[in-house]
Amino acid sequence: MNKYLKEQVLRSSGANVLKCMRCGKCSATCPSYDEMEYHPHQFVYMVEKGDIETLMKSESIYKCLTCFACVDRCPRGVEPAKVVEAVRLAAERQQGGDRLVPTDIPELLDDELPQQAIVTAFRKYTK
Amino acid sequence: MQRIGVFVCHCGTNIAATVDVKAVAEALSHEPGVVVSQDYQYMCSESGQNLVKDAIKEHKLTGIVICSCSPRMHENTFRKAAAAAGLNPYLVEIANVREQCSWIHKDIATATDKAVILGKAAVAKVHLNAPLTSMESPVVKRALVIGGGIAGIQTALDIAEAGFDVDIVEKQPTIGGKMAQIDKTFPTLDCAACILTPKMVEAAQNEKIHIHSFSEVTDVKGFVGNFTVTIKKKARYVDETKCTGCGLCTEKCPMKKVPNEFNMGLDNRTAIYIPFAQAVPKVATIDPNYCLMMKTGKCGVCSKMCSVGAIDYKQQDQLIEEKYGAIVVATGFNPIKLDKFDEFAYSHSPDVVTSLELERLMNAAGPNGGTLLRPSDKKHPHTIVFVQCVGSRCDDEKGKPYCSKICCMYTAKHAMLIREKYPDTEVYVFYIDVRTPGKNFDEFYRRAVEQYNVHYIKGMVGKVTPKSDGQLDVQASDLLANEQLHINADMVVLAAAIEPDKTARPLATMLTTQMDTNDFFTEAHPKLRPVESATAGIFLSGACQGPKDIPETVAQASAAAAKAIGLLCKNSITCNPCVAQSDELMCNGCSSCEKVCPYGAITYTDKEFRMPDRTTAIRRVASVNPAVCQGCGACTVACPSGAMDLKGFSNSQIMAEVDAICK
Numbered sequence: 001m002n003k004y005l006k007e008q009v010l011r012s013s014g015a016n017v018l019k020c021m022r023c024g025k026c027s028a029t030c031p032s033y034d035e036m037e038y039h040p041h042q043f044v045y046m047v048e049k050g051d052i053e054t055l056m057k058s059e060s061i062y063k064c065l066t067c068f069a070c071v072d073r074c075p076r077g078v079e080p081a082k083v084v085e086a087v088r089l090a091a092e093r094q095q096g097g098d099r100l101v102p103t104d105i106p107e108l109l110d111d112e113l114p115q116q117a118i119v120t121a122f123r124k125y126t127k
Numbered sequence: 128m129q130r131i132g133v134f135v136c137h138c139g140t141n142i143a144a145t146v147d148v149k150a151v152a153e154a155l156s157h158e159p160g161v162v163v164s165q166d167y168q169y170m171c172s173e174s175g176q177n178l179v180k181d182a183i184k185e186h187k188l189t190g191i192v193i194c195s196c197s198p199r200m201h202e203n204t205f206r207k208a209a210a211a212a213g214l215n216p217y218l219v220e221i222a223n224v225r226e227q228c229s230w231i232h233k234d235i236a237t238a239t240d241k242a243v244i245l246g247k248a249a250v251a252k253v254h255l256n257a258p259l260t261s262m263e264s265p266v267v268k269r270a271l272v273i274g275g276g277i278a279g280i281q282t283a284l285d286i287a288e289a290g291f292d293v294d295i296v297e298k299q300p301t302i303g304g305k306m307a308q309i310d311k312t313f314p315t316l317d318c319a320a321c322i323l324t325p326k327m328v329e330a331a332q333n334e335k336i337h338i339h340s341f342s343e344v345t346d347v348k349g350f351v352g353n354f355t356v357t358i359k360k361k362a363r364y365v366d367e368t369k370c371t372g373c374g375l376c377t378e379k380c381p382m383k384k385v386p387n388e389f390n391m392g393l394d395n396r397t398a399i400y401i402p403f404a405q406a407v408p409k410v411a412t413i414d415p416n417y418c419l420m421m422k423t424g425k426c427g428v429c430s431k432m433c434s435v436g437a438i439d440y441k442q443q444d445q446l447i448e449e450k451y452g453a454i455v456v457a458t459g460f461n462p463i464k465l466d467k468f469d470e471f472a473y474s475h476s477p478d479v480v481t482s483l484e485l486e487r488l489m490n491a492a493g494p495n496g497g498t499l500l501r502p503s504d505k506k507h508p509h510t511i512v513f514v515q516c517v518g519s520r521c522d523d524e525k526g527k528p529y530c531s532k533i534c535c536m537y538t539a540k541h542a543m544l545i546r547e548k549y550p551d552t553e554v555y556v557f558y559i560d561v562r563t564p565g566k567n568f569d570e571f572y573r574r575a576v577e578q579y580n581v582h583y584i585k586g587m588v589g590k591v592t593p594k595s596d597g598q599l600d601v602q603a604s605d606l607l608a609n610e611q612l613h614i615n616a617d618m619v620v621l622a623a624a625i626e627p628d629k630t631a632r633p634l635a636t637m638l639t640t641q642m643d644t645n646d647f648f649t650e651a652h653p654k655l656r657p658v659e660s661a662t663a664g665i666f667l668s669g670a671c672q673g674p675k676d677i678p679e680t681v682a683q684a685s686a687a688a689a690k691a692i693g694l695l696c697k698n699s700i701t702c703n704p705c706v707a708q709s710d711e712l713m714c715n716g717c718s719s720c721e722k723v724c725p726y727g728a729i730t731y732t733d734k735e736f737r738m739p740d741r742t743t744a745i746r747r748v749a750s751v752n753p754a755v756c757q758g759c760g761a762c763t764v765a766c767p768s769g770a771m772d773l774k775g776f777s778n779s780q781i782m783a784e785v786d787a788i789c790k
Contacts, residue, residue, distance in 0.1 A: 019522060023559040028589025028604035029470065033611040041606065073470055073589060075521040 001050035005090060009047055013086035017048040019076045026070035026080040036060040040070045040080040047083055052090065061088040062099060062125070092127045099125030129160035129254055132188040133246065134179055136170035136195035138225055143168075145229035147239040151194060154243045158250045162186050171201050176208040183212035190218045190253035194246050196225040215258030217704065217775055222249040244788055251787035255780045259704035264754045266352035266700055267452040270691050271296065273344055273634065274457035276304020277323060277677060278669025278684045280330050282455045285688030287335035291695045294337045294449065295330065296344055296358055298630065301406035302327055304459055308389065308483065310490040312677055313540040314571035320405060320492075327407040340408055343630070345446070347454070347637040348727055350755055351664030352700050354451045362442040364413035364421070365399070369437035372409030376429035376438070377401055385417045387494075391484045393502065394494035399429045399438075403492060411437075453664050453691040454638065456648060457684065458631045460670040462623040463518045467525040471514065471621055472591040477502040478599060479591060479619045482534065485541055499545065501617055503597060508617035511545060512601045513538050513556040514588045518624035520559070527624045527645060532674035534622035535562045539575040541620065546579040555582045555614060557603055565676070584612070591619050625674055639725060640665050648672050658687040666690050705775035706756035707763060709749040712736075713770035716747035720762035720771050728755035729762060 010017070026040035033039055038046065038060045046055055055061065061084060070080040091097050100122055108118065133155045137143035148166040156164035163186050167175050170193060182188060191214065193205050198221040206216035224242040232238035270286050272279045275297030286293040295302060306312075307327075309319040330336050339358055346357035380397035387396040389403055398417040401409060411429075419426035420440055430438040462483050465473045473479045478501050480488065491497035501508050515534055518526035535558070542554045556575075561583070563569040575581045586604040594600055601614040627646040635642045640660040641649040648667050651659040658667050668687040669680040694700070709720070711734065721729045730752065733745050749771070751762075762771045763778065772778055 021520060021559060022606070023516065023587040024585075024604035024606040025587035025589055027606075027611060028587050028602060030589070030611070033604075039604075039609070039611075041604070042609075069589075075516070075523065075526060077522045 002052055003050060005052040005056075006047065006050040009052055009083065009086040009090055012089055013079070013082040015044075015079045015083050015086070017044050017078060017083065020044045020048070020078045021076055023075065025073050025075060026078075029069045029073045031067060031069065032063050032065050035063040040064075040084065043083050043087065044078055044080050047087070052087060055087045056091040056094075060084075061091060064088075066124070088124075089127070092125065098127060101126075129189050130162045130187055131158075131160045131190045131192060131250060131253055132179070132182045132186060133158075133161055133164040133192045133194065133250065134170055134175075134182075135164075135166040135224075135242075135246070136175070136193065137166065137168045138196060138229075139169065142195070142225050142229045142242075145232055145235055145238045146224055146242045147235060148194075148242075150239055151224070151242045151246060155192070155194075155246045155250060158247060160190075160254060161250060162188070170195050171204050176204070179205065179208050180212040183209065183214050188214065190220070190256060192220050192222060192246060192249040192253055194222040194224045194242060194249070197221075197223050197227075217259040218253065218256050220249040220253040220256065222246045247790070248784040248787040251783040252780045255777065255783055256775070259774055261701045261704045262753055263699040264350075264352055264702050266695060266697050267354075267450045268695050269293065269449070269451050270453045270455060270695060271344075271354070271356055271449070271451040272455045272457055272668070274304070274459055274628075274669070274671070275299075275302030275338065275340070276457060276459045276669065277306040277326070278459065278671075278680045279304070279455070279457035280323075280326050281681050281684035282457060282666075282668045282688045282691070283330055283336050284326065284333065285685050286455075286691055286695070287333045289688075289692040289695075290335070291692065292335050292337070294339060294358075294451075296339045296342050298341070298343050299402065300341045300363060300400075300410070300412040301402050301408070302330065302338060302340060303403075303405075303407065305483075306677060307403065307405075308391075308486055308490075310486045310493075311540060311544060313536045314565075314567045316540065316544070324405040324407075327405065331407045338408060339447075340410075341412060344634060344637065349450075350726065350757060351662075352452045352694065352697075353754070354454055354664065356449055356451055356454070358447050358449065360445040360447060362415075362444050363410070364415065364418075364438065364440055364442045365411045366437045366439055366442075367408065367410050369435045370410040370433075371435060371437075372401060372406075372411070373434075374401060374411075375432045375434075376411055379428050379432045381426065381428060382417050382419050385414060390487045390494050391481075393484060393487055413438075413440075453666065453694045455666045455668050455687050455691055456631075456634065456638070456640070456660070456671050457668040457687075458628045458634060458671040460625040460674070461628055463527065463626050465517065465621060465623055468517060468621075470590050471517065471588065471619065472593055472599070473621060476591075476593040476599060476619075478508075478593075478597075478617065479621065481621050481623045482537055482541065483623075485620050489541075489544065499549065506617075507549070508552060510553045510614065510616045511555070511618045511620060512588065512599075512603075512614055512616040513542060513554070513620045513622065515556065515558045515622045516587075516624075517621040519622075521624075527626060529624075529645060529674065530562065531622075531625045532562070533625070533676045536565070536568060536571065536676065538620075538622050539563070539572045539581075542581040543575045543579045546575075546581060553582065554579075555584060555601075555616075557584050557586055557588050559585075559587060565678070586612075588619075591616075625670070627671055631671055638662060638665050658683055658690055664694060702754055703758055704753075705758040705773060706753045707751045707758065707760070707771055707773050708753075709751055710770045710772065711748045711750075713768050714746075714748040714766075715768050715770070716749070717767060718749075719765040719767060720749055723761045723765045724756075725759065725761065726755050726757050728752045728757075 382398035386392040487493040666687040
């Protein structure tokens with residue numbers, strides 16, 4: 001239980017994880033479900049427990065598409081995608097936490113990939 | 128000279144833990160007129176009341192101030208105690224130092240200060256209290272039940288049984304309500320119609336019960352024991368007194384494409400119709416929106432067919448006025464609309480149905496004659512997915528914040544009935560929690576799992592996608608296995624949340640009763656007065672007060688009947704003497720009070736007055752009917768000349784309280 005991290009995630013997400021009634025509709029609706037080690041409902045529950053470091057180490061934080069289907073369908077207004085995003089931010093804000101560094105970009109470039117995608121990824125995966 | 132007694136209650140630790148009760152008693156003992164001031168652990172107890180009674184006699188008290196809980200709780204208790212000791216009960220004042228003081232403050236010093244101030248205000252008021260005497264008002268020995276579902280029917284039967292006349296007003300062409308649409312009932316699985324229709328017939332045949340079907344309440348006036356209600360009997364274009372319910376007209380009607388609301392629009396009916404075979408009253412009704420004769424003037428088949436000449440295309444709505452002593456509200460519920468839940472594809476696929484639609488699909492009198500078939504292709508479904516809590520327990524504007532209570536049980540019932548009748552059909556139930564409190568209820572649910580092998584999966588359905596092969600892809604989470612599932616289903620059944628009927632809110636306004644934010648009627652006390660509304664003479668029966676299953680509804684219906692009978696048994700009731708009165712010499716006849724009076728208690732009369740110069744003049748002045756006035760005080764605020772005053776809460780008394788608080 002990392003109280004400081006929990007508070008940071010709760011504050012930056014603006015979500016109230018205590019509203020969750022554990023129905024699992026977020027995970028039922030998630031298109032990235034199979035890609036994720038921890039699923040949206042687990043993010044909500046683990047943040048409530050304060051088990052945030054485990055989530056920060058997981059690849060799951062980069063698998064969320066931020067499509068907000070879970071936010072739209074959550075019957076309790078918990079906003080799981082914002083919780084995932086807040087955990088991702090917590091990971092990236094650590095020293096050397098950037099998922100993407102500028103020197104990696106030339107290698108990623110190909111003609112098919114829209115530049116917009118790189119800009120978006122850069123914004124999403126760095127502090 | 129006033130002799131006032133002050134009594135400060137500890138309420139155990141409810142008050143005493145936050146308010147220094149001894150200090151309050153001491154402070155108030157120095158107030159003018161106070162001759163005795165003491166504290167006691169439980170003022171409401173018998174010994175506490177005796178303390179008051181003894182003090183009245185010993186100190187010859189002329190007024191009493193009790194610093195205790197809310198007057199809504201124990202004002203009556205202390206008024207009775209005062210009366211028993213020979214003091215007029217309206218010389219008792221309550222200072223609410225519990226709800227308005229100890230319960231809302233944490234700091235003892237502030238709470239004590241506030242308690243003293245509230246006590247001083249009460250002392251200042253009691254100085255000006257005058258002895259009041261209650262009047263008696265007669266009780267009309269007839270009850271009105273609004274809504275003719277199982278709740279209304281049971282209430283009416285019980286009131287009739289006690290020997291009182293009772294009218295049922297039902298907006299549909301037949302009584303029966305939702306229970307008439309249900310196939311089987313949990314937890315016994317007996318057929319709903321088999322137990323309901325005998326009660327409907329009993330109600331129709333009971334000479335004390337008068338059914339106004341296809342009717343609505345449009346106006347309510349008056350007060351407990353003496354309500355005047357206007358009922359609109361909607362034109363059904365068939366003479367109820369002549370129609371024999373033979374049904375020939377419904378067979379011959381050429382307009383056969385009208386969505387059948389009794390079968391939830393799953394099949395069609397004719398423009399002239401009888402909702403179902405056991406309808407009460409069994410009388411045909413013409414739907415003017417579809418009737419060819421009424422729309423085009425060409426047809427008249429039903430009129431030609433009717434051997435008794437009951438058809439009357441020119442019939443008009445009819446208003447009738449009736450007097451009642453008691454009113455029971457039994458307006459019931461409806462499933463919510465699911466247009467905000469696109470993810471379940473309810474509006475995209477006919478094979479996604481609500482639970483009430485499934486009841487009709489499985490009912491022998493339903494669109495498929497009791498054989499469960501997929502609505503889209505009328506084929507036998509092999510996989511059925513049930514989704515629980517659709518719109519219930521929602522914290523957003525899409526649904527309702529409460530648990531609809533009945534869905535867990537009826538879904539277990541549906542699952543079991545399907546597995547019993549079609550063992551080759553796999554049934555999945557997605558649940559968040561299975562809530563089955565009730566006699567034999569959890570055993571019933573366990574039977575679905577253990578005996579009928581219904582697959583209960585802890586999780587929720589996220590998305591239902593109709594596929595090109597006609598099946599439905601159900602994407603859901605299985606929380607215990609921690610996996611996302613895809614189920615190929617033939618049908619999906621949604622347990623839609625239930626909400627109060629839309630007619631409830633305007634009715635509550637007419638009855639001046641309270642509702643909660645979900646439009647359920649509010650009971651007078653959530654634990655101790657569950658079937659009475661806060662408005663005297665208005666009682667609550669069934670799901671209009673909150674989600675309920677049939678056994679609970681029937682129990683509450685009988686309880687509401689018992690309360691109504693208790694009122695009807697009295698020849699007269701004691702009226703609240705705290706009513707408005709107009710000082711005719713000050714009244715300028717402006718009608719402000721008449722306009723704001725919600726009870727219609729104020730009338731204007733022309734009266735002859737002697738003027739200072741010994742002439743006489745006719746002036747228009749207000750007068751209050753004390754039997755109708757409920758003492759709300761609206762008129763006293765509206766009166767520009769200060770002529771209107773409320774007994775027991777006079778302007779001077781209120782000002783004395785304010786002065787005491789501000790001192």
